Amino acid sequence: MNASHHAPPFSLVWRxxxxxxxxxxxxxxxxxxxxxxxxxxxxxxxxxxxxxxFAVGWVALVVMGALTQMIxxxxxxxxxxxxxxxxxxxLTALGALAMTLGFATGTPYALMAGGAAVSAGFAIFVATLxxxxxxxxxxxxxxxxxxxxxxxxxxxxxxxxLMAANQRWVFWxxxxxxxxxxxxxxxxxxxxxxxAGVSYKLLPMFSLAYGHPQAVGRxxxxxxxGGGALWLLTVPLPAAWPLPAALQGxxxxxxxxxxxxxxxxxxxxxxxxxxGMAARAIALLPLVVATGVAAAxxxxxxxxxxxxxxxxxxxxxxxxxxxxxxxPFLVWVQRFSxxxxxxxxxxxxxxxxxxxxxxxGDALTIGTLGMALGFLGxxxxxxxxxxxLAAAGALxxxxxxxxxxxxxxxxxxxxxxxxxxxxxxxxxxxASASSISG
Amino acid sequence: MEKTVLDALRGVLDPEFGISVVDLGxxxxxxxQPDGVxxxxxxxxxxxxxxxxxxxxxxxxxxxxxxxxxxxxLVWEPAWVPExxxxxxxxxxxx
Numbered sequence: 001m002n003a004s005h006h007a008p009p010f011s012l013v014w015r016x017x018x019x020x021x022x023x024x025x026x027x028x029x030x031x032x033x034x035x036x037x038x039x040x041x042x043x044x045x046x047x048x049x050x051x052x053x054f055a056v057g058w059v060a061l062v063v064m065g066a067l068t069q070m071i072x073x074x075x076x077x078x079x080x081x082x083x084x085x086x087x088x089x090x091l092t093a094l095g096a097l098a099m100t101l102g103f104a105t106g107t108p109y110a111l112m113a114g115g116a117a118v119s120a121g122f123a124i125f126v127a128t129l130x131x132x133x134x135x136x137x138x139x140x141x142x143x144x145x146x147x148x149x150x151x152x153x154x155x156x157x158x159x160x161x162l163m164a165a166n167q168r169w170v171f172w173x174x175x176x177x178x179x180x181x182x183x184x185x186x187x188x189x190x191x192x193x194x195x196a197g198v199s200y201k202l203l204p205m206f207s208l209a210y211g212h213p214q215a216v217g218r219x220x221x222x223x224x225x226g227g228g229a230l231w232l233l234t235v236p237l238p239a240a241w242p243l244p245a246a247l248q249g250x251x252x253x254x255x256x257x258x259x260x261x262x263x264x265x266x267x268x269x270x271x272x273x274x275x276g277m278a279a280r281a282i283a284l285l286p287l288v289v290a291t292g293v294a295a296a297x298x299x300x301x302x303x304x305x306x307x308x309x310x311x312x313x314x315x316x317x318x319x320x321x322x323x324x325x326x327x328p329f330l331v332w333v334q335r336f337s338x339x340x341x342x343x344x345x346x347x348x349x350x351x352x353x354x355x356x357x358x359x360x361g362d363a364l365t366i367g368t369l370g371m372a373l374g375f376l377g378x379x380x381x382x383x384x385x386x387x388x389l390a391a392a393g394a395l396x397x398x399x400x401x402x403x404x405x406x407x408x409x410x411x412x413x414x415x416x417x418x419x420x421x422x423x424x425x426x427x428x429x430x431a432s433a434s435s436i437s438g
Numbered sequence: 439m440e441k442t443v444l445d446a447l448r449g450v451l452d453p454e455f456g457i458s459v460v461d462l463g464x465x466x467x468x469x470x471q472p473d474g475v476x477x478x479x480x481x482x483x484x485x486x487x488x489x490x491x492x493x494x495x496x497x498x499x500x501x502x503x504x505x506x507x508x509x510x511x512l513v514w515e516p517a518w519v520p521e522x523x524x525x526x527x528x529x530x531x532x533x
Contacts, residue, residue, distance in 0.1 A: 205482070347454075
């Protein structure tokens with residue numbers, strides 16, 4: 001098996017990530033700017049504009065870019081079509097812009113066109129990956145999670161397109177109440193199940209935490225995906241919402257517990273920014289579920305807090321964390337993997353600035369928690385300040401990751417651990433290495 | 439000769455962890471044969487995205503150290519386990 005043999009071109013992945021890294025701080029800055037309107041009306045046009053720029057312009061593009069890189073490498077199958085992926089990226093990016101403008105300006109046709117473009121982009125992307133996944137030989141937990149999550153991705157996207165069309169032509173009144181289904185299909189069904197499923201590959205890889213049993217993970221993912229599908233039931237039967245909500249909430253808590261156990265097995269104790277942010281996101285899940293319950297019980301401001309903690313906290317922090325692993329790696333392979341670079345290579349971690357990464361991570365963390373409190377306290381000023389802080393953190397992270405393409409890495413070879421051949425070595429490992437025969 | 443090659447392979451670092459392929463326990467064996475030096479090794483996971491780069495580095499380093507042709511054989515049995523990490527590398531990871 002040769003994972004890296006199937007890696008897609010750098011440009012195909014980078015176009016997704018670069019555009020997403022622009023949308024990230026812009027969306028949060030938009031929230032800061034429209035804070036009073038968003039607090040007053042969490043389902044109003046300003047809130048919907050910000051949510052869709054964040055969810056589609058940032059989250060969806062990052063996830064699509066990351067999957068474009070990870071599926072061929074992690075599941076060892078070549079992508080079915082690079083051109084289709086490029087097309088889906090263009091449709092999704094343009095659709096995100098049109099939807100944002102449509103919501104912000106109250107232009108139904110921009111909204112419908114944007115929704116249609118995003119749905120088409122999602123559909124092409126999912127179809128391409130579905131064909132790709134047919135080549136997978138081993139259907140492990142990650143492969144199953146990816147397949148299930150992709151199904152919910154296109155379902156949630158289509159539901160959103162139908163909702164937009166229904167606003168104009170009113171062909172199914174039940175769709176007016178479908179927002180919870182649309183939101184949970186995508187944020188918990190697609191994004192959470194996908195993130196959780198992929199984490200069972202990435203966390204062990206990056207932290208050397210192998211050997212974790214997957215039985216509990218299967219239950220968690222089953223609940224997240226099954227609950228996601230059941231949200232469709234709430235469109236004709238709104239009163240049925242507690243069932244999918246309970247399933248997904250339980251799945252989220254089980255995953256958080258299991259991921260915590262997995263990280264406890266790691267050999268690499270210190271988590272640098274990337275894995276640190278991902279670990280913080282996992283620790284946030286119980287609070288996400290708690291605010292979801294509070295929102296369901298009608299606690300004032302809880303719906304906004306739940307949305308922020310789910311989208312910006314759990315999903316946003318996770319994506320930032322994994323980008324701090326994915327981007328340096330991609331850039332490293334692009335710049336330093338050729339034989340002529342041997343002897344002049346930095347470590348992948350040296351392509352980002354640890355200090356900037358820490359600042360970005362802390363700003364995002366404090367900003368997100370502050371936004372949640374701003375919603376709970378119905379305090380537009382607090383929401384605005386916190387959103388501005390989070391936007392600053394997003395901007396720093398974006399800058400740091402963009403700069404990875406130019407950094408050379410500063411640590412001299414002789415200062416790196418285990419970089420120089422030792423004199424006579426008496427370690428058990430080296431003795432066994434030379435004595436093991438085939 | 440095997441020891442010379444093994445010592446040289448301590449200069450081949452995993453770009454993610456900054457630890458040599460020897461200290462990570464990826465090198466299962468080094469054997470000089472008439473057709474060149476054979477290096478039997480594995481990777482931490484079949485999904486390793488740096489598969490090609492690491493194997494090329496090992497081959498090039500082994501050939502340079504031995505002054506002969508290097509043949510790298512990638513195996514998945516026995517599977518790599520974290521317990522193969524050397525004590526020094528483990529101390530570094532856990533610092």
